[in-house]
Amino acid sequence: MAKLTMVQALNLALREILREDPDTLIFGQDVGKDGGVFRVTEGLYDEFGEDRVVDAPVAESCIAGVAVGLCLRGLRPVIEMQFSGFGYHAFHQIENHVSRFRTRTRGRYTCPMVVRMPYGAGIRAIEHHSESRETIWAHLPGLKMVIPSGPRNARALLRAAVHDPDPVVFYEPKASYRAFKEEVPDDPEDFPIGKAAVARPGSNVTIISYGASLRPTLEAADELAEEHDIDAEVIDLQTISPMDTETICASIEKTGRAVVVHEAPRTCGPGAEVVARICERSLMYLEAPIRRVTGYDVIMPFFATERYFIPDSRRIVAAARDVVTF
Amino acid sequence: MPRRPIQLPHRIESLSILDSEGNADPALDPKLSPTELKKLYRAMLLSRRLDERLLRLQRQGRIGTFGPAMGQEAASLGPAFVMKPNDWFIPSFREPAAMLWRGWPMDKIILWWGGHEYGASVPEGVNDLPICVPVATQCLHAAGIAWGCKLKGDPSVAFCFLGDGGTSEGDFHEAMNFAGVHQLPFICVIQNNHWAISLPRDKQSKAPTLVQKCIAYGFDGIQADGNDIFAMIVAAREAADRARTGGGPTLIEAVTYRLGVHTTADDPKKYRSDEEVECWKPKDPLVRFHKYMVRTGLLDDAAVELIEAEIAEEIRQAVERAEKYQPDPMDSFRHTFAEMPPSLAAHAREFLESMAALSSDDGTEQPEPRQLADA
Ligand SMILES: Cc1ncc(C[n+]2csc(CCOP(=O)(O)OP(=O)(O)O)c2C)c(N)n1
Ligand SMILES: [Mg+2]
Numbered sequence: 001m002a003k004l005t006m007v008q009a010l011n012l013a014l015r016e017i018l019r020e021d022p023d024t025l026i027f028g029q030d031v032g033k034d035g036g037v038f039r040v041t042e043g044l045y046d047e048f049g050e051d052r053v054v055d056a057p058v059a060e061s062c063i064a065g066v067a068v069g070l071c072l073r074g075l076r077p078v079i080e081m082q083f084s085g086f087g088y089h090a091f092h093q094i095e096n097h098v099s100r101f102r103t104r105t106r107g108r109y110t111c112p113m114v115v116r117m118p119y120g121a122g123i124r125a126i127e128h129h130s131e132s133r134e135t136i137w138a139h140l141p142g143l144k145m146v147i148p149s150g151p152r153n154a155r156a157l158l159r160a161a162v163h164d165p166d167p168v169v170f171y172e173p174k175a176s177y178r179a180f181k182e183e184v185p186d187d188p189e190d191f192p193i194g195k196a197a198v199a200r201p202g203s204n205v206t207i208i209s210y211g212a213s214l215r216p217t218l219e220a221a222d223e224l225a226e227e228h229d230i231d232a233e234v235i236d237l238q239t240i241s242p243m244d245t246e247t248i249c250a251s252i253e254k255t256g257r258a259v260v261v262h263e264a265p266r267t268c269g270p271g272a273e274v275v276a277r278i279c280e281r282s283l284m285y286l287e288a289p290i291r292r293v294t295g296y297d298v299i300m301p302f303f304a305t306e307r308y309f310i311p312d313s314r315r316i317v318a319a320a321r322d323v324v325t326f
Numbered sequence: 327m328p329r330r331p332i333q334l335p336h337r338i339e340s341l342s343i344l345d346s347e348g349n350a351d352p353a354l355d356p357k358l359s360p361t362e363l364k365k366l367y368r369a370m371l372l373s374r375r376l377d378e379r380l381l382r383l384q385r386q387g388r389i390g391t392f393g394p395a396m397g398q399e400a401a402s403l404g405p406a407f408v409m410k411p412n413d414w415f416i417p418s419f420r421e422p423a424a425m426l427w428r429g430w431p432m433d434k435i436i437l438w439w440g441g442h443e444y445g446a447s448v449p450e451g452v453n454d455l456p457i458c459v460p461v462a463t464q465c466l467h468a469a470g471i472a473w474g475c476k477l478k479g480d481p482s483v484a485f486c487f488l489g490d491g492g493t494s495e496g497d498f499h500e501a502m503n504f505a506g507v508h509q510l511p512f513i514c515v516i517q518n519n520h521w522a523i524s525l526p527r528d529k530q531s532k533a534p535t536l537v538q539k540c541i542a543y544g545f546d547g548i549q550a551d552g553n554d555i556f557a558m559i560v561a562a563r564e565a566a567d568r569a570r571t572g573g574g575p576t577l578i579e580a581v582t583y584r585l586g587v588h589t590t591a592d593d594p595k596k597y598r599s600d601e602e603v604e605c606w607k608p609k610d611p612l613v614r615f616h617k618y619m620v621r622t623g624l625l626d627d628a629a630v631e632l633i634e635a636e637i638a639e640e641i642r643q644a645v646e647r648a649e650k651y652q653p654d655p656m657d658s659f660r661h662t663f664a665e666m667p668p669s670l671a672a673h674a675r676e677f678l679e680s681m682a683a684l685s686s687d688d689g690t691e692q693p694e695p696r697q698l699a700d701a
Binding site: 029030032033034035037055057058059061062085086089124125126127128129266267296297298299301302303304305306308309314315318 | 440446491495522591681
């Protein structure tokens with residue numbers, strides 16, 4: 001067991017993957033000598049060389065489109081969009097080809113690639129570097145959308161994403177990259193994709209979150225317990241698509257109350273899908289209306305005022321108390 | 327059925343006027359007036375000193391990540407000198423020298439890097455776009471502006487800037503192609519500073535020059551010494567004359583060098599040698615222009631000292647103004663749509679409540695959001 005940051009844990013996962021499977025390679029801007037702008041690929045170029053840790057030109061469509069070809073030829077690329085804000089340049093390749101090859105060729109060709117992208121606000125980055133647009137990717141059938149929340153599940157989910165037979169968009173919460181350390185087991189572990197985790201068991205209210213928002217959610221749960229005598233269960237979705245209805249609804253059927261938290265804008269955000277699933281399956285268990293604590297439906301502002309637009313534990317505590325005292 | 331070489335109609339030249347000792351080639355010298363030369367020198371120095379100030383502000387945590395333009399001042403200032411007020415300037419993010427020349431208030435530039443939309447709100451009366459972060463996307467906007475000018479019978483020209491890395495993006499090629507087909511008043515300046523973060527120029531493209539890409543799109547181009555203010559002015563002037571007389575687009579490759587970090591978040595020691603940087607230092611555009619100005623008797627130490635003092639004061643005042651700026655976080659709601667839909671107004675009210683709660687239970691100072699009614 002070592003205590004690692006998320007950056008170190010992702011680096012570990014990539015190192016393991018490159019060691020285990022000679023068909024894997026990393027392809028993205030500045031992933032080589034530079035080790036990635038966030039140092040996630042640090043040292044990998046030295047260990048695996050320029051044919052397996054490959055610097056891309058400044059062309060995201062090139063990265064994704066070429067990766068399709070690599071997949072078709074039997075390789076397993078782990079590609080990087082330097083920031084999720086530039087992943088849209090690759091959108092047409094991902095929507096029109098990555099997500100569809102299996103279906104349209106009836107399984108003859110597949111694209112088992114992983115598309116890593118740092119996302120989210122909170123690091124005082126410049127314009128276009130702070131958005132949370134997981135919904136865009138989660139909306140594409142044939143594509144899986146995974147978001148880790150801490151070092152341990154980052155490592156285990158990234159491994160699982162690479163091992164998955166289908167394409168995975170892997171959003172990395174950059175505000176959590178170095179924010180805290182966590183014990184990461186020495187032995188490799190894969191966490192199942194499509195499965196949520198109970199990050200904190202509880203009985204009075206279920207708070208569902210993921211990614212960068214999990215930390216303020218857990219802080220809120222502590223505060224609810226210490227100051228308001230409310231025992232919150234926290235669910236970490238881990239996979240946005242395909243979403244784990246079972247874990248969510250089992251918790252709701254126990255607590256009867258729900259709050260959903262994410263940094264992405266509210267309209268059509270992942271929270272809308274969570275609420276819909278709860279209503280479809282567990283409406284009769286609900287004791288109170290569900291509340292969403294999310295980003296507002298605005299463009300994430302430049303960083304000087306961004307903190308007011310990121311859900312914090314205060315807003316989560318207030319919503320949970322409303323739901324519990326309804 | 328012979329097999330023979332194809333004659334392409336476009337030739338590529340390279341242009342350099344000022345040598346590293348500050349001597350201008352008399353046959354090519356654009357022969358600017360002493361007043362123009364002094365103005366240009368001051369503008370170049372201003373951009374350099376602002377860069378240095380912003381680097382310090384970043385280190386002190388007073389602005390965010392900052393991308394300096396150090397060493398590239400001539401590459402954007404030359405074309406800016408040629409632009410008319412009604413021309414359109416479509417920058418990337420390493421053109422502060424041109425922005426200042428065009429009349430952008432310095433505090434806006436500081437505030438852009440300080441994390442405020444105010445820094446992207448284009449001053450009235452200036453036909454410019456704000457700093458553009460998504461690499462090369464602005465090239466298509468420039469092509470569209472040039473097309474719009476043509477459609478409206480407006481004689482203005484669109485000057486677009488991007489980096490060597492940007493030439494790998496599809497948007498650059500699509501803009502070039504479109505501008506060529508429609509013979510648009512479009513001038514594209516590639517600031518080839520030899521690096522795209524950690525990727526060297528020769529890994530970006532196998533082509534021996536970047537300017538030769540213009541041939542594929544059917545128009546002229548020129549490779550200019552981007553650290554030579556005169557070469558940049560002459561190249562841009564020829565391009566502008568062509569564009570204004572219906573001769574279509576031009577691609578200018580400004581050969582320059584990124585003397586500093588990519589941004590303050592970058593550590594170039596990981597990927598490039600100090601020797602390489604040292605080799606470029608004598609070619610610094612400011613050093614060369616300074617030598618020229620001294621050699622021609624337009625400047626002496628006392629004059630430079632005076633300009634330095636003026637510039638220091640100008641920057642000090644701009645920083646002071648910038649740091650007094652008070653953002654209104656409600657602006658994010660106000661400027662989402664022309665009219666705020668009810669669902670967004672509900673979010674705005676929720677936001678105001680959250681801000682009010684924050685001010686009451688958190689001792690720190692918060693910006694004061696103006697209520698919705700003031701919108
Ligand atoms: C579409 C897009 N992809 C990636 C980035 C991240 N990024 C910012 S600058 C840069 C390198 C750009 O190199 P170049 O075009 O040569 O400009 P320079 O930074 O050298 O001025 C990259 C990859 C971005 N801003 N936009
Ligand atoms: Mg460059």
